[in-house]
Amino acid sequence: MSRPLGGGGEPFSLLLPVYRRDSPAFLRRAFASATADQTRPPAEVVLVRDGPVPPALAAVLEELTATSTAPVVRVDLPDNLGLAVALEAGLARCAHELVARMDADDVSLPHRFAVQLPLLDGEVDTCDVVGSALEEFSGGAADDDEGAGASAGETTLAVRTPPAGHDAIAVRARFHSPFNHPTVVYRRSAVARAGGYRDLPLLEDYWLFTRMIATGAKAANVAEPLVRYRVGAGAYARRGGLRLLRSELALQRHLVAEGFTTPAQCARNVLVRGGYRAVPQGLRRLAYRAVFTRRPPSS
Known part of the structure; x- marks a missing residue:
């Protein structure tokens, strides 16, 4: 499923959790790809620090907070409580109904939000959750100026393409998660209606998506890869x-x-x-x- 690019529309929040094992350089690149590099940037970034982090990572968090092109809301959890708790804490601080997810080591393509957001903030036939295909990649550096495309030394391993339409998504959800979690943009009210993220290590996103579908959320995926997903060793x-x-x-x-x-x-x-x-x-x-x-x- 695809739509024409949209430059205006409803403001949205970017929700980005960080924890101690994240790379400072990868975080810097991920953050820029989802903010300054976007043709439709977020109105705010909610950075959730899930527990204590090493000094180098803490320094990058401070740097991003001070220099971001979008206002940054910091949520600093005193202990590492897991992704579900971190995302729920972040959602509670998001100022906007529309929320985009991003992980600290992935890369959003510059037109990601311009493609996805019109599917959620249009006047008719709007969705409650929209994901996309993603490219899995490995290797390369994380220099500040690498940009959103593949950098020197990076290898694109595969493309992960989920089902596009709502009915196909609902069928897939009975066997496998129908979304690539780092690619989704959703309505905060639809997440809340489904009961939000619940603690289930490494599968909290899949459980949430099934409950969103069960509570009436309209779903879609964009077949084009809009996120580059880093695959580590x-x-x-x-x-x-x-x-x-x-x-x-x-x-x-x-x-x-x-x-x-x-x-x-x-x-x-x-x-x-x-x-x-x-x-x-x-x-x-x-x-x-x-x-x-x-x-x-x-x-």
Whole structure:
């Protein structure tokens, strides 16, 4: 799904959480890509510091707060409480109904918000949550002047394209998250109506999206990749292991208890998704690439 670029429209907040393991250089680049580099920039940035951070990262947070082209609202949590708590704390401080998500190590393309926002702030046929495809990349530097495109030494690994229309999104949500979380823009009221983010390590976003769909949120995705998603050395390890398996089983219990999935769908998900979490990392990489991504076109 796509729309013409929109330069005006309703103001929106950018919600960006940061924690101790984030790279100061990557944060600086991510922040610029979602603010000064945008053709439709946010009206404010809500920076959530999830617990104490190292001095170098703290210095960058201070720098961004002082020099940002958009006003910055700081939310400094005294302890590392996890992504769900950090995002809820940030949402409570957002001044605008429309909120865009951004992670501290990804890169937004300059026209990202100009493409997505018209789908939420139009006069007719408006959506409550809009995501996009993303490009997975690795390597490269994080210099201040690298910009939003691929920099020297970076390799685009794959493109992750979610379903576009609402009905296809609702079908996908019974088996897999229908959004790439770092790409979404949503209505704060729709998130609140669904009960907000709830603590479920590494799967809090998927659980939220299912509840948004169940409570009537209209959803869409843009097929064009609008975010470059950094894949680190531990990306596939984090998609498995005992901790994530426990979260996966808890999620499936929640979904069937809430009536979002049937017992048969729950059993399928436990077998397939739970099995995916439990297999060795090499097999997990192959399965992920085969099912959820496509190779970028050759130049």
